[in-house]
Amino acid sequence: MTDSYAVFGNPIAHSKSPLIHAEFARQTGQEMVYAALLAPLDGFREAVSAFRAHGGRGANVTVPFKEQAYALATRLTARAQAAGAVNTLQFEATGMLGDNTDGAGLVRDLVVNLEFSLADKRILLMGAGGAARGVILPLLEQQPASVFVVNRTSARAVELVNHFRSLEGGAPGFRFAASGLQGGGYESLAGAFDLVVNATAASLAGDLPPLPEDVFAPNALAYDMMYGKDTPFLAFARARGARTADGLGMLVEQAAAAFELWRGVRPQTAPVIQLLREA
Numbered sequence: 367m368t369d370s371y372a373v374f375g376n377p378i379a380h381s382k383s384p385l386i387h388a389e390f391a392r393q394t395g396q397e398m399v400y401a402a403l404l405a406p407l408d409g410f411r412e413a414v415s416a417f418r419a420h421g422g423r424g425a426n427v428t429v430p431f432k433e434q435a436y437a438l439a440t441r442l443t444a445r446a447q448a449a450g451a452v453n454t455l456q457f458e459a460t461g462m463l464g465d466n467t468d469g470a471g472l473v474r475d476l477v478v479n480l481e482f483s484l485a486d487k488r489i490l491l492m493g494a495g496g497a498a499r500g501v502i503l504p505l506l507e508q509q510p511a512s513v514f515v516v517n518r519t520s521a522r523a524v525e526l527v528n529h530f531r532s533l534e535g536g537a538p539g540f541r542f543a544a545s546g547l548q549g550g551g552y553e554s555l556a557g558a559f560d561l562v563v564n565a566t567a568a569s570l571a572g573d574l575p576p577l578p579e580d581v582f583a584p585n586a587l588a589y590d591m592m593y594g595k596d597t598p599f600l601a602f603a604r605a606r607g608a609r610t611a612d613g614l615g616m617l618v619e620q621a622a623a624a625f626e627l628w629r630g631v632r633p634q635t636a637p638v639i640q641l642l643r644e645a
């Protein structure tokens with residue numbers, strides 16, 4: 367039987383993951399199929415169980431099920447543990463491994479595709495939701511000078527920062543110094559940043575978080591996790607001389623990391639990013 371994988375979400379019809387994984391499979395000669403499956407809002411666990419019972423080997427998980435996938439996993443990678451969210455499940459003989467490849471996807475897009483080294487950089491991360499949680503540990507592991515988490519609801523940013531600080535030097539697998547990690551509301555922002563990552567849902571609504579005029583340092587990069595259209599954040603950044611990038615590369619890179627976990631082979635991402643851009 368052909369190995370079968372799927373992405374679970376609600377909604378899911380818009381997902382580009384089936385196209386991405388089909389390209390990876392074609393490129394690497396892997397015999398597998400990958401589908402987008404709509405799970406009922408109150409039926410994620412049952413949907414995954416049914417897929418597994420029909421021979422599924424693993425799954426990706428997207429909004430709004432990443433926390434439920436975390437709870438479902440019987441074993442977690444360090445980065446999934448830290449994030450409190452799982453976007454990749456690998457079914458095992460007795461149970462399932464939960465991983466979170468979102469942060470690794472972002473870091474690889476930044477460092478490899480965009481050739482933007484994170485070492486010693488001042489990073490501003492906007493948002494304190496699931497996307498922000500997933501990327502903090504991989505960002506810290508790149509040894510930036512600092513990471514400031516800013517959020518509309520400042521208490522959520524502070525809570526997130528306290529969570530990651532409590533992990534510092536904790537379990538094996540956490541190799542970072544959280545001392546440069548701080549958080550607060552937009553009114554507390556001061557100074558310029560080398561990298562500003564938009565991990566809020568503001569772009570979905572065509573909104574721009576209230577950033578100070580002088581938020582970008584010279585040669586700064588503005589990265590919006592949203593993809594598929596220009597956003598007020600990227601327009602704001604461009605008008606202030608910053609270099610800009612959308613989240614399409616992150617999407618493809620997080621998929622590549624999941625594919626590698628499942629199949630033991632790393633696909634090439636550049637041609638797939640290009641294919642999606644042309645589409």
Ligand code: NDP
Pocket residue numbers: 429468492493494495496497498517518519522564565566567568569570571573574575576591592593613614616617618620
């Ligand atoms: P959540 O709903 O978990 O979090 C939303 C965050 O956005 C919260 O911090 C919220 O602040 C903030 N926010 C919402 N509206 C505004 C606004 N108008 N101004 C300022 N802040 C706002 O969403 P996720 O974290 O799951 O997703 C965030 C974005 O990241 C989405 O656009 C998603 O598509 C994208 N994403 C992209 C990925 C990729 O591979 N490229 C992967 C994962 C996510 P508050 O706490 O105050 O409500």
